[in-house]
Amino acid sequence: MVSNPATSPPTMLRTMAYEGLHEGPRLIVLGAVHGNETCGPRAILRLAGELERVERQLLRGTLTLVPVANPLAYQRGERMGERNLNRNFRVTTDPQDFEDRVANRLAPLLARHDVLLDLHSFHTPGEPFVMLGPQDNASGLEPFRQAAAEEALVRRLGPRRVVEGWLDTYARGVARRMRNPNASLRAQMLSTDPSYGIGTTEYMRGHGGYGVTLECGQHDDPEAPEVGYRAILAALAHLEMLDLPPPPPRADLEILRLVEVIDRDHPDDRFARPWQSFDRVCAGEAIGVRADGEVVRSPADAFIVFPNPRALPGNEWFYRAEVSDRPVDGVKSRDLPS
Template structure:
């Protein structure tokens, strides 16, 4: 594995069309995307699939150091605080300086991930169209139509605005002298590949293809790539129909772990349902953390560093999706 360069492979159709980029292994222990991309590259090389319009770029291993080590990060999380760095401080900063111009040169991003605990695949959507300061966006319909064809039944929205609200809460309890040491008190720390792509004028989906070791996850990633290529018209294949049974959830709150002694009431998994009043966890001082309403636990992290995200809370979204 070469740690001094970022490998990408691009195919250009001979007719005009959109430019898609597909990422694997943004987190080094999430290899389903890498395997799915490798399978797709083999089909293209053998002529079993052809790019007829637009262009597609594949980055099978987006974080080579983390991939080589078989762990989530190399020196830090590449999928946080993503942006070009004039004075790179770590390996991920140097990767970002190669990756960000590559993202900006494309129209659409499919970022392939997997998750630690069991569960079914899900896709992360961006915001509805808006002209706000945090995440202005104008391609919600196209992004939604893409998400509905990836194969995942569950869709999740609300990442960046919920993270920003969490930052405001975090700042309110953090001493000014400590803030410079906490990247998590910067709203831009929530910016990863998809958020950066939207800032550059494109649209993007993070697709969580299954549990890390699930043998079905690489197949799910491969099929999602094929579906996206067809949906965007890059191949001659018929686009798949929009999935009609999707469940859309909206992240509405992030709760931080404040002390090493904060513990969950049980081993939560993402999307476990809770009812108002259910005990979620207990603080070090004995204070109970209970659900304020009916909803779902998302991204629980029992080993979270104190001062950072312990879990997210989601509810059913009322957003109407474009097909």
């Protein structure tokens, strides 16, 4: 019996490559690393159509488009296929699940490029923002030497809001998860792996390139695909790969730093109110309530980021962020109203 390709598990990864006739940067753009985040595929396929119709032409360098990085999750319309592709992202000689097999193809592809733009969206309403990597450093967690180039790109993608501090905050969350007796066995197993916090951009930085995650808006926001599309064009213009004016750098950046991640321990853990990303929370204010009645309070004035009321137990429930004093491409965070 012949299987139906529309319903059978995907067995391939679709990529589209364009080569300029002059040497230049190698940019790769990903969509649907999480299958329920459709703004990336829509933005990428819009540009691909323009390139195929020769409405736009690459001037130099290499452009690789991967509209759907996680075909199984995308087919199901869910965040994950068998696990989160954007965690524990690496090549493995013993693939255990669909995402391992995707990473075995996608990771070497990333390593052959200089720059990554990874398009995402999020659960609750909110404005777009960019996730920025670390400053130049030689630490063991995420050594990096291209912060200046990454910051310059971030200032030109469009959104005013920038969030940094992902991997070290996640590492602290892993340590907390390991101490939590309520964490699921699966979560504990994953947390023992030092690579678990590594996603596409972290992998890119660890292999000589740089990359940013652009959160284009809420999953269902009709403007999110436009945000992604304009960001791709801005990246191509900034890298001088398309015949477009250089994108103007934003001078009104709002730069926040993640400082803490809190897991959901039980299906009955609930938020104190319907939080949206970047809602302000005051010191001592209730953020959520555990299944046993314990109130989770903010230890300081902060912002809520990535609140997920449907998080699975043992996974990230929400992040806290504070105003960062880090300048990005020479610009410090604007004064935020109280």
